[in-house]
Amino acid sequence: MPIPFDNTYIRLPERFFAAQTPTAVADPQLIRFNSKLGTALGIDAGWAESAEGVATWAGNHIPAPAQPIAQAYAGHQFGHFVPQLGDGRAILLGEVIDQSGQRRDIQLKGAGPTPWSRRGDGRSALGPVIREYIVSEAMHALGVPTTRALAAVSTGEHVMREGPTAGGVFTRVAASHIRVGTFQYFAAQEDTDALRHLADHTIARHYPAVAAQPQRYLALLDAVIAAQCQLITHWLSLGFIHGVMNTDNCAVSGETIDYGPCAFMDDFHPQRVFSSIDRGARYAWGNQPSIVQWNLTRFAETLLPLIASDRDEAVAKAEQALAAFPDAFHAGYLAAFRAKLGLDEGHEASPAFIKTTLETLAAQEVDFTLFFRHLTRLAAGEAPDEVIALFKDPAAAGEWLADWQAIASPTSQLAAMRAANPVLIPRNHQVEAAIQAAYANDFAPFHRLVDALADPFAPQADYADLEAAPQPAERVTETFCGT
Ligand code: AMP
Numbered sequence: 001m002p003i004p005f006d007n008t009y010i011r012l013p014e015r016f017f018a019a020q021t022p023t024a025v026a027d028p029q030l031i032r033f034n035s036k037l038g039t040a041l042g043i044d045a046g047w048a049e050s051a052e053g054v055a056t057w058a059g060n061h062i063p064a065p066a067q068p069i070a071q072a073y074a075g076h077q078f079g080h081f082v083p084q085l086g087d088g089r090a091i092l093l094g095e096v097i098d099q100s101g102q103r104r105d106i107q108l109k110g111a112g113p114t115p116w117s118r119r120g121d122g123r124s125a126l127g128p129v130i131r132e133y134i135v136s137e138a139m140h141a142l143g144v145p146t147t148r149a150l151a152a153v154s155t156g157e158h159v160m161r162e163g164p165t166a167g168g169v170f171t172r173v174a175a176s177h178i179r180v181g182t183f184q185y186f187a188a189q190e191d192t193d194a195l196r197h198l199a200d201h202t203i204a205r206h207y208p209a210v211a212a213q214p215q216r217y218l219a220l221l222d223a224v225i226a227a228q229c230q231l232i233t234h235w236l237s238l239g240f241i242h243g244v245m246n247t248d249n250c251a252v253s254g255e256t257i258d259y260g261p262c263a264f265m266d267d268f269h270p271q272r273v274f275s276s277i278d279r280g281a282r283y284a285w286g287n288q289p290s291i292v293q294w295n296l297t298r299f300a301e302t303l304l305p306l307i308a309s310d311r312d313e314a315v316a317k318a319e320q321a322l323a324a325f326p327d328a329f330h331a332g333y334l335a336a337f338r339a340k341l342g343l344d345e346g347h348e349a350s351p352a353f354i355k356t357t358l359e360t361l362a363a364q365e366v367d368f369t370l371f372f373r374h375l376t377r378l379a380a381g382e383a384p385d386e387v388i389a390l391f392k393d394p395a396a397a398g399e400w401l402a403d404w405q406a407i408a409s410p411t412s413q414l415a416a417m418r419a420a421n422p423v424l425i426p427r428n429h430q431v432e433a434a435i436q437a438a439y440a441n442d443f444a445p446f447h448r449l450v451d452a453l454a455d456p457f458a459p460q461a462d463y464a465d466l467e468a469a470p471q472p473a474e475r476v477t478e479t480f481c482g483t
């Protein structure tokens, strides 16, 4: 058995999924296989890169005993409820138990139509495959809970997007693909029996400690709130903007999922948006905490019939659980930015200082990652020149630095700063360059970025050029789903 499948989702009621075989592609070629992750999943790299392995990652071969399915879900897209979304271009091959005993999904993205494809082709262009591989593996190395990249293949076929575009298939690994939208799918049908099955499956899979609690479904809500709170804090601290935080793209496991038009900011602005479809800036960097709270409120609504048989009682309990979010988020946010700035824990002035710092960065159009990177070097004893050079106005830099020096504890907090401030992030212009090269059949920039980003906190002489902010002509200000 080349992939040690151990499937459980398929044992849930039939209305949770549809059996679906991937549709074969013309000429699959392996772009990259993540052998380290493969090993953790019990998949031999020799097999994974063999003709049969590559055919598997393309959906041309189904290794026994896979039972491929597409999963049902709903979701609020930009605030509007869509009762039927589902896997329109993704097929779950199955689940495996990894080396650490954790259950993981293996899913093919772009493997052909499913009952939920609607007018879509069930396919993916090569660009989004390259983007998701780079960014999800970078997020993992940056310490952020995330789905992972196991393999990328080109299909030898074209998909129709703006014009004919080379196609690809992406193999994604996730703790699960259960979304807030999965709960919404059954809640919208008032299918309480299905909700209970789904909640129990989620608890067993992601929050086993909750199973022993007297009010387990309320405890599940608490656990998901806590996981999403941590996730969002992490995103903000890295300048990450997901771009499409619809409830169907919000995993109850607390992993980052569905890398579409996501981006890391170069110069800081709290209202920064990259996604071409986010016209109202709903998912701007600084809006992400309130949007996640909104998504969690939608999640809580689905659990009401499980929380208590009396609706008013259920609502009161859910509201109480949700009320914990703002304080929990604020505490996590302060801790994250204190670490980035080298401030002692509990320093009274730090909330105001963090606020002023971010306002200054925005006003001075300072590169977010380089700022914290150079500040860390300053804390380690280097001259302040590189920090100052990031500001438009050196006088503003001098003022900010004087304030920082008065409040920070660079010596005692240096280790915390190093752990919070990466040297490398997947910058938009580099990701875009890797995508463009891939379309020209040159995968070297892609491999180089993936290799460099595997160790993002350590200065690496070979990859020093990747630290740079984009030149004005290189700047990428808009990203596309490009499904
Ligand atoms: P996303 O924007 O990736 O979160 O996708 C939203 C919904 O559209 C999901 O139900 C997807 O499965 C579906 N979808 C996106 N792209 C395609 C495609 N090329 N073919 C079929 N369905 C798609």
Ligand code: MG
Residues within 6 Å of the ligand: 248, 249, 258
């Ligand atoms: Mg999605």
